[in-house]
Amino acid sequence: MQSILKTLNKFLVHLFKCISLNLNVDSTLAKQGTLLLLLLTFLFSCQSKKQVPVSFYYWKQTFELTEEQQKLLKETKTERIYMKFFDVMLDENNQPKPISKIQFKERTNLEVIPCVFIQNDVFSYANDVHSLAKKISHLIDEIADHQFLKIEEIQIDCDWTKVTRDDYFAFLEELKTLQGQTKLVCTIRLHQIKYQQSSGIPPVEKGLLMCYNMDDIESISTPNSIISSKVLKQYVNEDTKYPIQLDLALPIYQWGLIFRLGKLSVISNDLSMQDLPTKSLSRVGENTYKVKEDIVANETNFCKGDLIRFETSPPKSLVQIAEYFKKTNLTFHQLIFYHLSQDHLNKYNASTLSSINRLIP
Numbered sequence: 130m131q132s133i134l135k136t137l138n139k140f141l142v143h144l145f146k147c148i149s150l151n152l153n154v155d156s157t158l159a160k161q162g163t164l165l166l167l168l169l170t171f172l173f174s175c176q177s178k179k180q181v182p183v184s185f186y187y188w189k190q191t192f193e194l195t196e197e198q199q200k201l202l203k204e205t206k207t208e209r210i211y212m213k214f215f216d217v218m219l220d221e222n223n224q225p226k227p228i229s230k231i232q233f234k235e236r237t238n239l240e241v242i243p244c245v246f247i248q249n250d251v252f253s254y255a256n257d258v259h260s261l262a263k264k265i266s267h268l269i270d271e272i273a274d275h276q277f278l279k280i281e282e283i284q285i286d287c288d289w290t291k292v293t294r295d296d297y298f299a300f301l302e303e304l305k306t307l308q309g310q311t312k313l314v315c316t317i318r319l320h321q322i323k324y325q326q327s328s329g330i331p332p333v334e335k336g337l338l339m340c341y342n343m344d345d346i347e348s349i350s351t352p353n354s355i356i357s358s359k360v361l362k363q364y365v366n367e368d369t370k371y372p373i374q375l376d377l378a379l380p381i382y383q384w385g386l387i388f389r390l391g392k393l394s395v396i397s398n399d400l401s402m403q404d405l406p407t408k409s410l411s412r413v414g415e416n417t418y419k420v421k422e423d424i425v426a427n428e429t430n431f432c433k434g435d436l437i438r439f440e441t442s443p444p445k446s447l448v449q450i451a452e453y454f455k456k457t458n459l460t461f462h463q464l465i466f467y468h469l470s471q472d473h474l475n476k477y478n479a480s481t482l483s484s485i486n487r488l489i490p
Contacts, residue, residue, distance in 0.1 A: 181462075182206045183486045185469035186244070186378070188213050193234040197474055202239070204479030209240035211284060211465055214272050217247040217265065223254045225261055227268055233276055241278050242314075243269050246286040252293035252300070262303035282312040284337060289321075294329050302332050314376070319343065319364035322371060336373055338459075340450055341380035341442065341467055347393045349436060352415070355380050356442045358449045370458045377461040377489060379450060381482075382471045383441035389432065397429040399472045402439055405431070416440065444481050451488035464489050 183205050192212065194202075202210075215230040225247075245265060255261055273280045285304070289297040305313045317336040321328040343361065346354040356379075385400030386393055402410075402418075404427045410418040413436065420435040431437070454461075464486045466477075 180487060182208050183482050184209045184211060184463060184465045186211045186213070186465060186467040187470050188468040189470040190229050191232045191234055192237070194237075198469055201469070201474060201477070201479060201482075205482055207239065209242055210237065210469070211242045211244050214243045214245055214269055217245065217251055217261075219248060219250055219254060225251045225255065225264075227265075230268075231272065236276060241273075241276075241280070242282045242284055243273065243280060244284045244286055245269065249288050249290060249293055252287075252289065252296040255296055255300070258296050258300040259303045262300050262307060266304055266307040280311055282314060283308060284314045284316070285333075286316040288316075288318055289328075289331075291327050298329065298332055305332070316378075317371075317375070319361065322369065323364040325371070330372055333373065335376065335462065336371065337376045337378055337465070338371075338461070339378050339467075341378065341382075346386065346396075349388050349391070349417075349438070351438075353440050353446075354386070355382070355384075355440045356446050356450065358446065358453055361450060361453060365454075365457055365459065367457055375459065375461050376463050376465060377454070378465045378467050379447050379485070380442035381447075381466045381474070381477045382468060383439070383473055385427075385429075386438045386440060387429070387431065388436040388438070389434075394435070395429060397427050400427045400429070400437075400439065401441075401473060405437075410437070414438075444477065444485070447485050448488065451485055455488065455490045457490075460490050 184207060185202070187210050201207075213229075213231065215227045217225050217227055220226040247265075251261070252258070269280070269283060272278075283304075285301065287297060301313065301315060312335065313333045314335045314337055315331050315333050317331075317338050319338075319340070322338065340361065341355055343357050344351045344354040383399060383401060385397040387395040387397060389395075405424065406426075409420060409422050409424050409431075411421055413419050417436055417438045420431045420433055420437065422433050424431045466482060
C-alpha cells in the first residue's frame with residue numbers, strides 16, 4: 130500500500146510540473162495515473178471499516194426499560210446491550226463477595242453482554258484467583274441461564290495496577306479457560322494505554338477503552354471530571370498503538386458532585402440545575418454553585434454552604450474526542466455509550482449518536 134502511495138505521489142508531482150510548464154501530458158502517463166487512482170479506490174474500499182450500530186451500557190441493578198430508552202434503542206438500530214450483572218467487592222473479612230446482582234423485570238431480544246465490575250483491592254487479598262474465576266463464571270452462567278440468554282462475550286471491568294496485575298491476569302486466563310468459546314473482554318483505562326510496559330497487556334481477545342471519568346473527580350478545581358479532550362491528549366498521541374483489538378466507550382451521563390467542607394461528599398447521579406430551586410443557589414464558577422439553604426432534591430440532602438459541580442458530557446465534547454482519535458493510530462471495532470440507564474437522555478437523540486459513531490476510526 131505504501132509503495133503505491135509513493136508511486137502515485139511521484140506521478141502527481143510530475144503531472145503538476147507538466148501543467149505548470151504548459152507541457153502536453155503524455156497519454157501513457159495519464160493512463161498510468163488513472164489506473165493508480167482506480168487501484169487506490171479499490172484498496173480503500175476493501176479496507177474501509179464496516180459501520181456497526183451503536184451499543185449501550187445498562188448499569189442499574191434492575192433491568193426495566195423506559196419508553197424513552199426503548200425508542201432510542203430502536204432508532205439507533207442497536208443490536209446489543211452491555212449489562213452489569215453484578216459487582217465483586219471485599220467484605221468485612223477481606224474476602225471477595227458478589228453484590229448488586231441484577232434483577233430482571235422484563236426480557237430483551239437484544240444480544241446481552243454480561244459485565245462484571247471487580248474492585249481492584251480484591252486482587253490485593255485474593256489467595257486463590259482460580260477459585261474466584263470459577264465462582265464468577267458460575268454466577269454469570271446462572272444469571273444468563275435463568276433469563277435464557279445466549280452469551281457470546283463477557284466483559285470484566287477492573288482498574289488493575291502494577292501490584293495486582295499478575296493476579297488479575299491469572300484470573301482472566303482462568304476465566305477464559307472456564308468460558309471456552311465465549312469471547313473475553315476487559316476494560317482499559319487511559320493510564321494503561323499510556324504506560325503499557327508497566328501496566329502490561331491483559332490476556333484477552335479484546336479491550337474496551339474507557340473514555341469517561343477522565344479527570345480528578347475529588348478536586349474542586351477540576352472543570353469536568355467526566356470527559357476532557359485536554360486530559361485525553363496527555364495519555365494518547367498520534368503515535369499511540371495498542372497490541373489487541375479495542376472497542377471504545379464514551380459517556381452520555383450527568384451528575385452533581387457535592388463538596389462539603391472542602392471534600393467530595395456525595396455523587397448525585399442524573400442531577401441537573403433544573404432539579405434544584407434557582408433561589409437556593411448562587412453561582413461561584415462556570416458550572417459550580419454554592420447552596421444558600423438546606424434543601425432536599427433528587428433524593429439527596431444539600432446543606433447550606435455545600436458546593437455543587439454540575440457535570441455532563443455534551444455532544445460537542447464527544448465529537449472532539451472522536452475527531453482526536455482520527456489523528457492517532459488507534460482504531461476501534463465498535464462504539465458503546467455509557468449509559469442507557471440514566472434518566473436524562475433527551476439531549477442524545479439517535480441522529481447525534483449515530484453521527485458520532487461514524488466519526489470513530
